[in-house]
Amino acid sequence: MRKTYLDNNATTPLHPEVKKVIVGSLEIFGNASSEHFFGQEARKAVEDARKRVAELLNAKPDEIIFTSCGSESNNLVIKGVTCQDLSCKALEESHPGKHIITSQIEHPSVMNPIKSLERQGFKVTWLPVDKYGLVDPALIEKAITKQTVLISVMTANNEIGTIEPVAEIAKIARKREVYFHTDAVQAVGKLKIDVRELGVDFLSLSGHKLHAPKGVAALYIREGVKVCPVLQGGHQERGLRGGTENTLGILALGKACELALRERESNVKEIWRLRERLREGILAKIPEVIVNGHPEKVLPTTLSVTFRYIEGESILLRLSSKGIAVSTGSACSSGTLEPSHVLLAIGMPHELAHGTIRFSLGIENTQEDIDYTLEVLPGVIQELREMSPLWPGNKRAC
């Protein structure tokens, strides 16, 4: 069976060059903190990788902290800046405020730590978004108080792909002297990310979204900005993240960042072409569909589509049985029955949110993948609509 992977926002396959680096480094086993030559071999690999991550972001190597996943990077910022949940209270004096500003469409790894602070007495401003999923920077400016310690708004949304006005928000945050964090997990490797141009204080990225393995990620912390560690332990990562370095993962992430710097522009051009081919094909072949997210300020990899009268999980499983891997916009299949908070935040009614599918493309996709999807998808949608008591087409047919 032909296999077509259109779920790159969930995770990406290893880049062949990244694979080569991992295989070629399997003998590096030393602890990067050891002073003997085994340790120093590992240390060199880790620091070399740090340079490459920094280069991709136009940061200094010292501004990069390695973590285990995007969620950990996000937790480190939110808990580290507010110094909550921790026995280390060193920063409480310098950051006495208890107000956080964030959007209603953040990833759960930002939303849930902030909800946890809310339960501990923090005030939280959950910014609404417009129908495209855009945050209005003017609302942020209005929401800032003397108590505000952190603003966290994602660079690009994982479900609908909308790109947020991060640079504008950063400018406001800088002017008002509030820390600004952006979760750029979906954006790094797809958009040009220059932390100096953006002017952010913190930026999270994750390895497995850009063709490195799972279990490795990074956090950019602007020089001079102080946070408390969440994972307390040894002196690793400037004392901000205890635990022996994941050498193999880190050097794979370094390679992935090097490749992203070199290949991003040409990759993205082709991916956007395929994405547009898919979007136009769906609109031409299937009636009663809605394309979600901003028409231009959108990740080139992401296409979120709502198919009226049917439910997302059914579409996903029918496509999966024909070799096409996509994801639902709703969380239905993952144990909760509430539709996605992102789709509800852009004002989509529940019944439509249930029928939303996310196609997310990557470097390995070809035009044949898209054409095969466009060949299979109309039939799957039609069959499910014929099964649906809500489909008005049925009545016309009778």
Next chain:
Amino acid sequence: MIYNEKVIDYFQNPRNMGEIPDADGVGEVGSPVCGDVMKIWIKVDKNGVITDAKFKTFGCASAVASSSIATEMIIGKQVKEARKITNQQVVDALGGLPEHKIHCSVLAADAIHRAIDKYLGVAPAVTEEIEYVCKCQQIAREEVEEAIAHGAYTVEMIAEATGATKGECGGVRCKPLIEDILNQYRPKKKKGTS
């Protein structure tokens, strides 16, 4: 995969999908807002035997599979027999459903009850006296059952959906009652399986 092979089979190859234009009874349950709508048509002969049943479903794989297998289970049965179908029998026939999908089987059994009640000319059962599960907040048993049909499968989820347990008594009286109702809908644990 969160579903077993039988569920997937009934989802990929649904039996009895369609409508019966001159049906003797039609039952529709659920709502598009919640993500599940099921409609079941039945044909009954003069001896009171269900000769045909068809379904249409808007919903996830387990909703399609539950409604499809439920139609198979009632064809050939006396309406009074078929009226006794329970959600647990639907779950068992499918060889099990994930806990958070049990409500699909509840909806399938409900749709059949509705279709048969329509055929029998019975209005949906109205309890003369309202049975309150949570007396502090005046939450009726029906509301708890409604919450289960919409996907609640723990006491906490029912509390969230209905407001039960949040009254003065703090759930002392109603928590065990809700647990009892939940147990009536949960598939029975078979011996020898964990």
